[in-house]
Amino acid sequence: xxxxxxxxxxxxxxxxxxxxxxxxxxxxxxxxxxxxxxxxxxxxxxxxxxxxxxxxxxxxxxxxxxxxxxxxxxxxxxxxxxxxxxxxxxxxxxxxxxxxxxxxxxxxxxxxxxxxxxxxxxxxxxxxxxxxxxxxxxxxxxxxxxxxxxxxxxxxxxxxxxxxxxxxxxxxxxxxxxxxxxxxxxxxxxxxxxxxxxxxxxxxxxxxxxxxxxxxxxxxxxxxxxxxxxxxxxxxxxxxxxxxxxxxxxxxxxxxxxxxxxxxxxxxxxxxxxxxxxxxxxxxxxxxxxxxxxxxxxxxxxxxxxxxxxxxxxxxxxxxxxxxxxxxxxxxxxxxxxxxxxxxxxxxxxxxxxxxxxxxxxxxxxxxxxxxxxxxxxxxxxxxxxxxxxxxxxxxxxxxxxxxxxxxxxxxxxxxxxxxxxxxxxxxxxxxxxxxxxxxxxxxxxxxxxxxxxxxxxxxxxxxxxxxxxxxxxxxxxxxxxxxxxxxxxxxxxxxxxxxxxxxxxxxxxxxxxxxxxxxxxxxxxxxxxxxxxxxxxxxxxxxxxxxxxxxxxxxxxxxxxxxxxxxxxxxxxxxxxxxxxxxxxxxxxxxxxxxxxxxxxxxxxxxxxxxxxxxxxxxxxxxxxxxxxxxxxxxxxxxxxxx
Numbered sequence: 001x002x003x004x005x006x007x008x009x010x011x012x013x014x015x016x017x018x019x020x021x022x023x024x025x026x027x028x029x030x031x032x033x034x035x036x037x038x039x040x041x042x043x044x045x046x047x048x049x050x051x052x053x054x055x056x057x058x059x060x061x062x063x064x065x066x067x068x069x070x071x072x073x074x075x076x077x078x079x080x081x082x083x084x085x086x087x088x089x090x091x092x093x094x095x096x097x098x099x100x101x102x103x104x105x106x107x108x109x110x111x112x113x114x115x116x117x118x119x120x121x122x123x124x125x126x127x128x129x130x131x132x133x134x135x136x137x138x139x140x141x142x143x144x145x146x147x148x149x150x151x152x153x154x155x156x157x158x159x160x161x162x163x164x165x166x167x168x169x170x171x172x173x174x175x176x177x178x179x180x181x182x183x184x185x186x187x188x189x190x191x192x193x194x195x196x197x198x199x200x201x202x203x204x205x206x207x208x209x210x211x212x213x214x215x216x217x218x219x220x221x222x223x224x225x226x227x228x229x230x231x232x233x234x235x236x237x238x239x240x241x242x243x244x245x246x247x248x249x250x251x252x253x254x255x256x257x258x259x260x261x262x263x264x265x266x267x268x269x270x271x272x273x274x275x276x277x278x279x280x281x282x283x284x285x286x287x288x289x290x291x292x293x294x295x296x297x298x299x300x301x302x303x304x305x306x307x308x309x310x311x312x313x314x315x316x317x318x319x320x321x322x323x324x325x326x327x328x329x330x331x332x333x334x335x336x337x338x339x340x341x342x343x344x345x346x347x348x349x350x351x352x353x354x355x356x357x358x359x360x361x362x363x364x365x366x367x368x369x370x371x372x373x374x375x376x377x378x379x380x381x382x383x384x385x386x387x388x389x390x391x392x393x394x395x396x397x398x399x400x401x402x403x404x405x406x407x408x409x410x411x412x413x414x415x416x417x418x419x420x421x422x423x424x425x426x427x428x429x430x431x432x433x434x435x436x437x438x439x440x441x442x443x444x445x446x447x448x449x450x451x452x453x454x455x456x457x458x459x460x461x462x463x464x465x466x467x468x469x470x471x472x473x474x475x476x477x478x479x480x481x482x483x484x485x486x487x488x489x490x491x492x493x494x495x496x497x498x499x500x501x502x503x504x505x506x507x508x509x510x511x512x513x514x515x516x517x518x519x520x521x522x523x524x525x526x527x528x529x530x531x532x533x534x535x536x537x538x539x540x541x542x543x544x545x546x547x548x549x550x551x552x553x554x555x556x557x558x559x560x561x562x563x564x565x566x567x568x569x570x571x572x573x574x575x576x577x578x579x580x581x582x583x584x585x586x587x588x589x590x591x592x593x594x595x596x597x598x599x600x601x602x603x604x605x606x607x608x609x610x611x612x613x614x615x616x617x618x619x620x621x622x623x624x625x626x627x628x629x630x631x632x633x634x635x636x637x638x639x640x641x642x643x644x
Contacts, residue, residue: 228575274426303455343566421576478511
């Protein structure tokens with residue numbers, strides 16, 4: 001924060017321009033391509049030419065309210081909440097879009113500015129339908145917060161008394177209430193620019209403008225991938241997930257039902273935010289206690305089937321490589337693409353269906369768990385599968401779509417009955433009067449309580465790849481992965497670069513084939529000296545870059561294995577995670593994920609004793625065997641069409 005009494009000629013340099021520690025700062029000339037002096041509310045700052053007033057004010061610690069602006073999205077400048085006075089300009093200017101190209105003097109809170117912002121808020125409220133207390137976003141709505149901040153005590157321009165639009169809930173994942181839309185276009189920019197799906201658009205002009213889909217078709221009838229990223233950036237209740245809280249409470253209250261829940265890693269790093277905690281505090285074991293208090297009969301760890309996914313998907317990769325390199329099978333589809341993210345799977349189904357054979361047949365950890373709950377677990381505990389209600393806690397709205405896919409019933413029943421988001425569970429626990437951050441810790445239930453650090457890191461982009469490499473590298477080389485990467489941390493696949501690339505050279509000395517896959521691959525001689533190539537992408541815009549490169553026969557077409565997550569940042573940035581989201585928030589959640597990984601005694605999936613035990617007791621023909629293929633894999637023909 002800059003001292004308001006500071007000499008206005010004293011210039012503050014933005015943090016983004018400060019020299020790294022230990023380096024001398026270079027001169028910054030006041031010229032085009034250099035820096036410009038700006039005075040904002042009496043404080044002076046030097047900024048790069050083209051910096052917006054909003055960015056410069058933020059560097060000075062001056063808050064300018066916004067509504068259409070979002071750190072993940074391109075500039076729009078449509079809401080005018082961020083209006084400011086610029087000396088010499090006849091009208092108020094939008095701080096988010098005004099580039100500083102010459103010395104400038106700005107006032108952010110004059111009477112004129114305050115009145116203009118208040119009138120904008122009043123106009124938005126006049127077109128906004130519904131009561132705040134019954135809205136899904138109550139107390140977490142940016143319009144509501146602005147109304148409070150600017151002292152709105154009555155509807156200056158009236159209030160909408162009747163709906164203009166029916167609630168659109170055709171999707172398994174996303175519900176649209178356009179009577180709460182403020183036309184900020186965040187959802188449009190998210191869908192078109194951030195995800196490059198393009199389902200939503202602004203239709204019409206002037207006061208006839210509305211946000212809709214192609215020909216105003218329901219979401220279920222367009223190419224929506226159910227990722228929910230639009231929800232995470234909507235400032236109001238115009239977009240929300242399809243809520244299953246009441247159905248779950250009904251099941252919990254039914255004594256004839258055995259209700260179990262599996263919890264994915266990412267919600268643990270985010271659910272504290274629903275209680276007002278800062279991002280990045282994991283509440284894994286507190287959540288176990290809270291879920292039991294809420295009435296769930298068993299609390300299981302999705303990390304168990306994340307580890308199982310690594311064994312199945314890793315074995316599938318080895319088989320593809322063996323069949324391609326040794327058996328010279330021309331039908332083998334490489335690179336193998338991950339299948340954990342249902343948003344990504346739906347994206348490739350819509351936009352690149354010719355590459356469906358490249359997608360791993362391994363189900364996601366959620367669906368593997370669902371299949372095992374209603375077969376292995378039911379049999380082991382003498383419970384009729386029809387009496388089991390299987391719930392999954394996920395960071396992802398697309399998981400709701402995934403569990404409702406007709407092919408996800410290999411147990412003979414719907415494998416997962418309800419997918420709930422982190423936000424939904426936060427509401428449930430608060431409805432039950434549970435103070436989550438302050439309950440005692442407890443462990444997961446057996447037989448699915450065992451997990452590893454590799455299962456945990458599934459929650460961050462690069463985590464699936466890192467977990468797979470920890471096992472596949474050891475399988476082939478016979479070396480400990482710690483001998484190649486310090487503490488088994490495969491850092492090159494971590495981080496938030498849109499696309500990451502890694503090569504690993506297999507040494508000439510290879511190890512013996514592990515017993516668990518010995519029936520599939522006789523030896524590793526064929527892999528000696530080979531260079532394996534891997535890539536990681538997060539967000540479907542980055543996935544599109546990789547797929548277009550593969551189509552063109554580029555660098556990524558030579559990869560052997562590619563991880564793709566549908567959401568920016570991976571699951572930690574999922575469409576069901578707490579609102580708001582930002583690069584800083586996703587980074588904090590990722591730190592929590594990796595911190596948990598480091599604390600596990602076992603950090604490699606193939607060393608998980610609970611996973612090894614299920615192969616001994618239930619999946620007795622091993623990874624990618626007949627039984628595991630029936631329960632844990634989907635079934636595609638060479639053309640990508642699903643078959644039973």
